[in-house]
Amino acid sequence: MEVGEPDAFDAGSVVRPAADEPERAAEAALRPRRLEEFVGQRVVRDQLSLVLEAAMARGRAPDHVLLSGPPGLGKTTLAMIIAAELGASLRVTSGPAIQHAGDLAAVLSSLDEGEVLFIDEIHRLARPAEELLYVAMEDFRVDVVVGKGAGASAIPLSLPPFTVVGATTRAGLLPAPLRDRFGFTGHLDFYADDELERVLVRSAGLLGVPLDAEAAAEIASRSRGTPRIANRLLRRVRDWAQVRGDGHLSLDAARSALAVYEVDERGLDRLDRAVLDALCRRFGGGPVGLTTLAVAVGEEPETVETVAEPFLVREGLVGRTPRGRVALPPAWEHLGLAVPVASDTLFG
Numbered sequence: 209m210e211v212g213e214p215d216a217f218d219a220g221s222v223v224r225p226a227a228d229e230p231e232r233a234a235e236a237a238l239r240p241r242r243l244e245e246f247v248g249q250r251v252v253r254d255q256l257s258l259v260l261e262a263a264m265a266r267g268r269a270p271d272h273v274l275l276s277g278p279p280g281l282g283k284t285t286l287a288m289i290i291a292a293e294l295g296a297s298l299r300v301t302s303g304p305a306i307q308h309a310g311d312l313a314a315v316l317s318s319l320d321e322g323e324v325l326f327i328d329e330i331h332r333l334a335r336p337a338e339e340l341l342y343v344a345m346e347d348f349r350v351d352v353v354v355g356k357g358a359g360a361s362a363i364p365l366s367l368p369p370f371t372v373v374g375a376t377t378r379a380g381l382l383p384a385p386l387r388d389r390f391g392f393t394g395h396l397d398f399y400a401d402d403e404l405e406r407v408l409v410r411s412a413g414l415l416g417v418p419l420d421a422e423a424a425a426e427i428a429s430r431s432r433g434t435p436r437i438a439n440r441l442l443r444r445v446r447d448w449a450q451v452r453g454d455g456h457l458s459l460d461a462a463r464s465a466l467a468v469y470e471v472d473e474r475g476l477d478r479l480d481r482a483v484l485d486a487l488c489r490r491f492g493g494g495p496v497g498l499t500t501l502a503v504a505v506g507e508e509p510e511t512v513e514t515v516a517e518p519f520l521v522r523e524g525l526v527g528r529t530p531r532g533r534v535a536l537p538p539a540w541e542h543l544g545l546a547v548p549v550a551s552d553t554l555f556g
């Protein structure tokens with residue numbers, strides 16, 4: 209059994225899209241290795257497969273690839289798949305790991321021909337490193353600075369052809385010159401429930417646990433369109449089935465396990481429901497300011513805004529208006545309350 213499952217009010221709740229290091233390690237075993245195993249995202253998959261096949265047919269390194277989209281949808285997985293499909297080795301770094309332009313210069317100048325350089329969280333690269341990267345991506349060159357102060361000089365060093373795969377959850381934060389250096393950009397979107405079911409069936413197979421079709425459907429529908437969450441809920445249901453059940457992942461086991469973790473039919477957890485509840489019952493549907501709402505649920509405004517709100521807004525449960533947050537009709541329905549007759553409170 210895994211220990212230390214955080215409190216549901218914590219950002220580490222089972223339905224949050226981010227993953228910590230131990231979870232990333234557990235995920236590695238479930239990662240699809242080849243493009244054909246990668247479930248869903250048909251458009252991106254087809255486009256990418258063309259880019260890769262064409263490059264291989266030409267015997268050249270493919271264009272640089274940018275992968276954007278929310279956490280847990282498969283950016284890192286795709287970066288690894290790209291290298292695997294090309295039969296190339298993969299070097300991994302990230303925006304925050306590169307403190308100075310020199311760190312990046314060192315990585316770039318050690319690349320072998322045809323290697324794939326994965327830069328995760330590329331929107332977090334420091335400006336000087338970013339500038340060095342444009343040149344490297346476009347001209348396959350780095351300027352190595354030798355010496356210090358007035359006597360310093362830049363020696364251009366040419367690089368073998370290689371492919372950068374950048375990943376970002378915030379494509380909008382990438383400066384245009386960097387974005388333009390990518391020949392192909394794939395945007396990952398939330399998955400449909402039937403796609404998540406396929407992810408779950410595949411994962412259950414890899415974990416060697418018997419998963420009923422109805423249980424897969426149930427878990428998928430509470431996974432917020434995110435494979436990472438689906439796989440996480442699957443592990444929690446497996447725990448339940450092994451400890452409280454007979455090891456079989458039935459619909460009953462799925463429902464019981466998800467009740468323990470307070471994940472409801474729509475994939476909302478305790479904090480999400482607390483926010484809806486405060487909005488509807490305490491503030492009559494709003495509009496109410498973020499700070500007031502946060503106090504009502506006993507949380508920091510930042511937690512409400514970054515942890516709970518994105519999904520509530522995406523689901524059409526909560527609206528953001530200039531005068532504050534409002535509950536939309538599905539929020540009342542979700543809480544089993546009558547939707548108030550349309551009044552200006554609803555349309556802030």
Ligand SMILES: Nc1ncnc2c1ncn2[C@@H]1O[C@H](COP(=O)(O)OP(=O)(O)OP(=O)(O)O)[C@@H](O)[C@H]1O
Binds near residue numbers: 235
């Ligand atoms: N299309 C898919 N098919 C099957 N499994 C998937 C798919 N996409 C993601 N997964 C699974 O979901 C988990 C998270 O995927 P991944 O780490 O690639 O997400 P990410 O987009 O890189 O997230 P982050 O922004 O947090 O880095 C992995 O364990 C992976 O196996």
Ligand SMILES: [Mg+2]
Binds near residue numbers: 285
């Ligand atoms: Mg990732």
